């Protein structure tokens with residue numbers, strides 16, 4: 001091939017292109033930094049909030065059991081009213097029209113998030129964590145100058161299941177709709193084409209890890225400008241079932257210091273804290289609840305009943321409970337029944353259906369269409385009983401679930417707290433009934449602690465299994481229901497039965 005000192009026309013163009021790309025990349029890196037700086041420099045506290053006596057705000061923090069641990073000790077005032085948000089356009093307050101005030105996690109986290117800080121938010125199930133991380137996200141992006149828009153997603157929110165990703169996306173769309181921003185929901189089990197197209201113009205990506213990594217690898221999801229990274233149900237996203245996929249995603253976002261990283265959950269076990277710290281810069285820890293020890297505790301508005309039963313009698317006892325809690329005027333009450341394994345969920349669903357109950361099932365062996373239909377029927381009340389595995393344990397915000405029944409105890413007591421958290425949401429009361437057997441006795445100590453922390457009755461038969469807390473989580477923890485999207489072809493999915 002002819003050697004030439006002078007680059008040929010095509011080589012020259014390629015060189016020019018490379019220079020242009022390099023220059024663009026610099027702009028992009030600056031942009032990522034500017035987005036982060038923008039957030040921190042643009043949070044000007046509302047004057048009326050500043051005028052409030054500090055003692056009044058300290059009383060608010062105490063009354064709502066809000067604990068803020070900030071390495072920078074910046075002492076930002078909680079945003080106790082929606083009008084204290086730095087939102088000038090009233091349209092943007094519309095999504096909160098039916099709410100009286102920010103929830104404690106929202107009030108405490110918003111100022112730090114608007115100021116660009118990394119935040120770990122730990123608050124009970126059903127306490128508004130979604131809006132807690134979504135409002136500052138939408139605010140930061142909508143405050144960007146026009147020239148910095150349409151350069152790729154500015155925020156990525158990762159959820160452990162498809163249904164939860166869709167639910168968060170629906171919440172976020174209420175905010176983006178009034179700000180002229182675009183969001184996209186990326187999850188497995190459905191065709192990629194539509195997601196690929198929407199990623200081209202999306203400002204915010206809500207995703208499950210498997211499908212998102214697929215689209216990153218294929219070059220359709222570019223998170224290099226996503227300076228706002230949220231792990232929802234963070235402890236689940238950091239357990240060994242997801243850790244690798246999460247690391248891959250975060251590594252494609254701007255570096256620590258050029259991004260804001262948020263972790264929100266109702267349970268924050270010791271086992272994930274060290275790993276979480278590797279992704280964050282001097283995070284502010286915000287915990288809600290009169291739970292100074294920080295030990296695991298369930299939402300105290302949920303009455304927790306535990307029955308120790310013979311494993312062979314569980315399904316018979318479940319039937320009795322369903323008859324009791326769906327009798328007469330309660331026939332439309334929503335009852336969520338949790339099993340541990342997919343085949344068990346199918347068996348229990350058939351068993352219940354055969355006895356005349358209107359019931360549907362949701363678990364990982366079903367198609368996404370079947371899962372969405374089952375959840376829809378449960379929400380609408382056409383099938384007021386839903387039999388689920390832990391794919392429905394976290395995050396799902398189904399209004400008015402009156403009763404949660406644990407037919408089989410979960411692999412961890414954290415999952416127990418999340419499962420029962422499907423009831424008693426947004427300030428309502430709830431009821432959770434758990435069938436506990438000798439097969440679950442390794443978890444008796446941890447369960448007893450959760451019951452005591454929420455001032456619940458501890459049955460004598462449960463005490464007999466002992467009160468010591470076994471630390472080791474079950475090997476399969478977090479892996480067998482996770483939504484790996486199309487990664488399933490490569491990931492070795494653990495399946496049961």
Ligand SMILES: Nc1ncnc2c1ncn2[C@@H]1O[C@H](COP(=O)(O)OP(=O)(O)OP(=O)(O)O)[C@@H](O)[C@H]1O
Nearest residue numbers: 099101102103125126127128129130266395397426
């Ligand atoms: N400020 C508010 N006041 C009243 N209700 C609110 C407020 N913010 C959110 N909600 C409602 O509270 C319910 C629970 O919110 P959300 O699903 O975000 O809870 P969560 O803390 O994420 O729960 P989980 O831990 O189970 O994921 C939703 O129906 C939501 O619309």
